Amino acid sequence: MQKPLSVLVIDENGPRAAIIEAGLRAAGHDSVTVVNDMNGIARRISDIDPDVIVIDLESPNRDMLESIFQVTRVVKRPVAMFVDSSDQASIEAAVDAGVSAYIVDGLRQERVKPILDLAVSRFNAFSRMARELEEVRNELAERKVIERAKAILMKTRSIGEDEAYRLMRSTAMNQNRKIVDIAESIVTAASLFETGKK
Amino acid sequence: MASKDLMPVRAGFLPLTDAAILIAAREKGFAALEGIDLILHREASWANIRDRLSVGHFQVAHLLAPMPIAAKLGLTPMPLDLIAPMALGLGGNAVTIAKAHMPKIRELLPVGELGAGPAGKALAGLVAARKAAGEPPMTLAVVHPHSGHNYDLRYWLSASGVDPTRDVDIVIVPPPLMADALEAGRIDGFCVGEPWSSVAMARGAGEIITTKSSIWRSSPEKVLGVTGDFHRREPAAVHALLRSLVRAAKWCGDRENFEELSMILGGAPYLDQPPHLVLQALAGRFAYPDGTEVRAPAFFMPYERAATFPWLSHALWFYSQMARWGDAPWSVENARAAQSTFRPDIYRAALSGIAAALPSANAKVEGALDVQLPVGSSQEALVLGPDGFFDGKVFDPDLVEAYVHDQMGGKGV
Numbered sequence: 001m002q003k004p005l006s007v008l009v010i011d012e013n014g015p016r017a018a019i020i021e022a023g024l025r026a027a028g029h030d031s032v033t034v035v036n037d038m039n040g041i042a043r044r045i046s047d048i049d050p051d052v053i054v055i056d057l058e059s060p061n062r063d064m065l066e067s068i069f070q071v072t073r074v075v076k077r078p079v080a081m082f083v084d085s086s087d088q089a090s091i092e093a094a095v096d097a098g099v100s101a102y103i104v105d106g107l108r109q110e111r112v113k114p115i116l117d118l119a120v121s122r123f124n125a126f127s128r129m130a131r132e133l134e135e136v137r138n139e140l141a142e143r144k145v146i147e148r149a150k151a152i153l154m155k156t157r158s159i160g161e162d163e164a165y166r167l168m169r170s171t172a173m174n175q176n177r178k179i180v181d182i183a184e185s186i187v188t189a190a191s192l193f194e195t196g197k198k
Numbered sequence: 199m200a201s202k203d204l205m206p207v208r209a210g211f212l213p214l215t216d217a218a219i220l221i222a223a224r225e226k227g228f229a230a231l232e233g234i235d236l237i238l239h240r241e242a243s244w245a246n247i248r249d250r251l252s253v254g255h256f257q258v259a260h261l262l263a264p265m266p267i268a269a270k271l272g273l274t275p276m277p278l279d280l281i282a283p284m285a286l287g288l289g290g291n292a293v294t295i296a297k298a299h300m301p302k303i304r305e306l307l308p309v310g311e312l313g314a315g316p317a318g319k320a321l322a323g324l325v326a327a328r329k330a331a332g333e334p335p336m337t338l339a340v341v342h343p344h345s346g347h348n349y350d351l352r353y354w355l356s357a358s359g360v361d362p363t364r365d366v367d368i369v370i371v372p373p374p375l376m377a378d379a380l381e382a383g384r385i386d387g388f389c390v391g392e393p394w395s396s397v398a399m400a401r402g403a404g405e406i407i408t409t410k411s412s413i414w415r416s417s418p419e420k421v422l423g424v425t426g427d428f429h430r431r432e433p434a435a436v437h438a439l440l441r442s443l444v445r446a447a448k449w450c451g452d453r454e455n456f457e458e459l460s461m462i463l464g465g466a467p468y469l470d471q472p473p474h475l476v477l478q479a480l481a482g483r484f485a486y487p488d489g490t491e492v493r494a495p496a497f498f499m500p501y502e503r504a505a506t507f508p509w510l511s512h513a514l515w516f517y518s519q520m521a522r523w524g525d526a527p528w529s530v531e532n533a534r535a536a537q538s539t540f541r542p543d544i545y546r547a548a549l550s551g552i553a554a555a556l557p558s559a560n561a562k563v564e565g566a567l568d569v570q571l572p573v574g575s576s577q578e579a580l581v582l583g584p585d586g587f588f589d590g591k592v593f594d595p596d597l598v599e600a601y602v603h604d605q606m607g608g609k610g611v
Contacts, residue, residue: 039384060372062245063342066275067370070343092253100249 006031007115008050010041012059016126020054023122024115042068052112053102054119057095069102090116097123142180149183152190204235205435210247211238211260213469214373214391215479216290216420218459219500220260223446225462231445232438240467243372244342251425252278257432258439260286261423264344264516266539271517271526273344279426283544284440285512286420287447288505290498291347291410292395292484293317293354295387296380299324299336300405307407309490314588317408318358321387325360335364339371339379339388346410346419349519351389354413356605357589363523380404391419392479392498393471399484400475406484409494414564416496416503416585418512421540429544437548444506444554451501456480503582504557506545511561511595513540518593518602533598555580564593 007029011017017034024032033048035041038061045053045068055062090113094100097120103112146168153164168186172179207229211217220238223229229236239256241247247259248269266280295303306320325336340347352362362368371379371388377398379385387404388395398404410417422443429436449455457473460480464473478484482497499505517536521528542560549556558574567583574580587593593601 057246057249058242060242060375062243063372064370066245067343088253095249095253095255100245 004031005029005051005111005115006049007033008045008048008053009034009119010038010053010055010059010061010065012036012038013056013126016056016123019126020119020122023118027114027118029115038064041065051104052115054115055100055102056123057098057100062100065102090120093120097121098127099123142183145180145187146183149186152186156190204230204233205432206235206237207258207435207439208237208239208256209258209260210241210250210256212244212247212373213240213471214260214290214420215393215463215469215476215498216287216391216500217260217468218450218463218480219286219443219447219506220422221463221468222450222459223442226446226449228442228446228449229439232442234435234439234442236439236442238467248274248278249276251280251423252276254425254427257425257428259423261421262342262345263418263421263512264346264349264520265342266421266423267513267516267520267536268344268525270535270539271520271532273526280423280539281426281429281541281544282421282508282513282539283424283429283436283541283548284422284443285418285506285508286422286443287450287498287500288416288418288503289409289411289496290419290479291350291389291391292406292494293351293387293389293408294376294380294395294398294404294406295321296383296385296404297402298383299386302327303405303407309486309488310492312406312408312412312492312494314354314408314412315358317412318354318360318588320407321355322359325365329365335366336386337367337369337384339369339376339385339390341373341390342370343525344520346417346516347389347391349516349523350410350413350417352523353519354408354588357587357591377401377403393469393475396475396479396484397471399486402487405486409482409497411482411494411497412588414585414587416499416505416583418509418516421508436544440545440548441552444501444549444552447501447506448554451499451505453481503585504555504580507557508540508542508545509561510537510540510542511564511593513537514561514595514598515564515593518598518605521602522605528599528602530599549577552577554578557582561595563595565590566592 007024009017009020014036017036021032021034035044094116099119101116149168150161150164153167154161168179168182172182209220211220224236224238244262250256251259266282268274269278269280302324303320306323307316340351355362360366371385373390373394376388376390376394380398381403395406399406424436450459456477460473460477463469464471464476469476480498482494484492486492514533514537517533520526526532546556555575555578557580565586567585569584570581571583573582
C-alpha cells in the first residue's frame with residue numbers, strides 16, 4: 001500500500017477550510033492539517049512536511065509562499081499543480097473556483113488530482129452557500145423594510161394593515177417598481193419628517 | 199451601456215499607485231475612445247495575476263518589470279508567453295524602516311535627507327552595530343523575488359557595504375500587509391510601491407529613509423504585460439490599448455490632475471485608501487512624525503522622461519541582477535532572451551502618428567546623464583535624465599557580461 005498523502009490546507013477563511021478538511025477526511029485522507037494564520041508559516045510547513053498544499057487564491061500570501069518554496073527549500077521542492085498537467089480544463093476549474101495547489105515534485109498526477117478536484121468542488125459549494133446566505137439576508141432585510149413602511153402608513157393614514165399593504169402594492173404596480181423600493185421611499189421620507197420635527 | 203460596441207480587454211492589477219495609468223485609462227475614458235472596454239480586476243498576489251494570464255482570464259496586466267523576463271527564462275512554475283510592449287512609469291517605491299530602529303538611524307541621517315547614499319550609510323551602521331552586539335540580522339521585506347524592489351534594495355545595500363545575502367534576511371510580504379508586519383515587529387523594514395510606505399508612516403509604524411528615485415534616478419518599475427497569444431491574435435487591439443494608455447499616462451503626469459487622480463485611485467475598487475495619502479504618494483511628499491514634510495524630487499513619473507517606453511537596457515539591467523543574485527544563470531543566450539521580452543518595436547508601431555515622444559534609440563547607457571538632456575525624438579519633444587545610480591556606476595547594455603562579472607567580484611561569470 002502507498003503511504004497516505006499528507007495534505008496542508010492554507011485558508012484564512014476558517015469555515016471554508018473546515019469544509020475542505022471534512023471532505024478530505026471523508027474521502028479517506030487522514031493526514032490533513034489546516035492553517036489559518038500565516039505567522040511562522042515557513043516553520044509550520046517544514047514541521048508538517050506536506051505532499052500537497054492547497055491554498056485559496058484570495059490569499060495575498062501566495063507570493064510569500066512561492067518564495068519560501070524557491071528560496072529556503074523547507075519542503076521537498078513543491079511545484080504548482082499546473083506543472084506537467086495537460087488537463088487545461090481542470091486548471092481552469094481550479095482558478096475559477098479560487099483555489100490552487102502545490103505538490104511535491106515527482107508525485108504522480110493521478111494521486112493528487114482527486115484532492116484538487118475535491119477542493120474545487122468544496123470551494124464552489126462554499127461560494128454557492130455564501131451567495132444563498134446573502135440572498136436570505138437580503139430577503140429578510142426587505143421584509144423588515146416593508147413591515148416598517150406598513151406601520152408608518154397605518155399610523156399616518158389611520159388605515160388597517162391589509163389596506164396599507166394594498167396601497168403599497170398598487171403604487172408599485174402603477175410606477176412599475178418593486179414593492180420594497182416603495183417601502184424604502186416611505187421609510188426614508190418618514191425619517192426625514194421625523195428629523196424635521198426635532 | 200456603450201460597452202457593447204467596445205472590445206473587452208481584461209487586465210489584472212495589484213492595489214498600488216503605479217497602477218494609475220491602467221485605472222485612468224478606464225475611468226477617464228481613454229480606453230473607450232480607442233474602442234476598448236478595459237475591464238480591471240484587482241488581485242491579491244502577483245502569482246494570481248500570472249496564473250490568470252496563463253489560463254486566459256486576463257489578456258494584459260500590471261506587472262513587475264522582471265516578471266516577463268522570469269517567465270521567458272523558465273523561472274515561473276508553468277510556461278508562460280509574455281511580452282512587455284510598454285512601461286507603466288518610472289520610480290514610485292520607497293524604503294521604510296521600523297520605528298524601533300529610527301533613533302539609531304537618525305543619529306546619522308537627519309529628517310529631510312532622503313539620499314540613497316547617506317541613508318545607506320546610516321543603515322549599514324545599524325547593521326554593523328547589531329552584528330557586533332551579537333543581535334540577529336535585520337529582516338527586510340520586498341513584494342516578490344523577481345521585482346524592482348528586490349533588485350533595487352539589493353543594489354543599494356551592496357553599494358552601501360551591506361551584503362544582502364548574509365548581513366540581512368530578505369523575505370516576501372504582500373504590499374497591503376507591509377504596514378501590519380512592520381507594526382507587529384515581524385520585519386524591520388521594507389521596500390515597496392506607494393502608497394504602502396505612506397500608509398505605514400501615517401500609522402506611525404516606521405519612516406521612509408530613501409526612495410527608488412534616489413537609488414537609481416528615472417528607473418523602471420512596472421510594465422504592461424501582454425500575453426503572446428493576445429498579441430498574435432489581436433495586434434490592432436494591442437496598438438489601440440497602447441495608444442490609450444499613453445494618453446492616460448500623459449493625463450496622470452499632469453500635476454493639475456493629481457487631486458482627481460488621487461480620488462479615483464483611493465476609491466474602494468482600486469487602492470481603497472484615503473485620497474490624501476495617495477496624493478502624497480503621487481507627488482512624492484512625505485509627512486514625518488515630527489511634522490516635517492519632505493519632498494522627494496521626481497519620485498514617480500508616469501509620463502515624463504519617456505516613462506512609458508520599454509527600454510531594452512532596462513530589461514538587460516534586470517537580467518544582470520537576476521544573474522548577479524543567482525536567480526538565473528548567466529549566458530549570452532539568456533541575455534538575448536531577457537531582452538526579447540521588452541518590445542519597443544510594438545510601442546513604436548502603435549504610437550507612430552500620435553503626439554507622443556518616441557526616443558530615436560531602443561537602448562541607452564543607464565547612468566550616463568547627470569542632468570536633464572533634450573534627446574533625439576520624433577513627434578513630441580523629449581527630455582531624458584538624470585538617470586544615474588546613486589553610487590555613480592554606469593550600466594552599458596553592450597557590456598552586460600563585464601558588468602555582471604564586476605558585480606560578482608570576478609566570480610561566477
